[in-house]
Amino acid sequence: MHSDPQSLPGAEQEPAGRPSEVEELEVEVAQLKQAVNSHAVIDQAIGIVITRGRMTPDKAWDVLRETSMGTNIKLRYVAEMVVTWGVTGELVADIREELTRRLNSAR
Template sequence: MSTAARTRALEDEIVHLRRAITSHAVVDQAIGVVLATGHIEPAEAWDVLREISMHTNTKVRVVAEAIVGWARTGLLPTEIRTELEQQLCARQRFTAREAARTRERREPGP
């Protein structure tokens, strides 16, 4: 492999690693929001994010960004909010009152 090709490959790897670090940080923050909201353990919060991702056909990173944004703004896309409620209710620690609170924080209409 030429020096130029090797340099390009290393630059690409650096870009990829920077993106991964940023994505990991957002996912960790979202896990914190979910565990605080649902009164669940970190491993369960990770499962919730993963399940939301699978059921909404949305990347985990995008789900995490939406949940972190919700903690900051109170706005959460309806599809993700609905699935979050279902996932937390399935774990039976998420009360009806908490579910109602998430419904109050809807994404604004078009």
């Protein structure tokens, strides 16, 4: 007869309701994947701002960050919209106005 390894003396058990170490690691991996994807989109948006504004990467970062703050929209969402703008030529009015203002003041 086999007994449950968790019921053996000295075996560690997770408290009820607490995620296991594997579950915690899976959550962490998912968060890291999201961070990598967000970082890539932000880098692409910086590249678009660099070309549109003819500026340095640092200045483009500032413009993108300030556009995010000025519209109260998370940076990664602003970055996604800017990347889409680079492809389609269309940009939500609020973002377009704030980005244009920031680009003009950066020159």
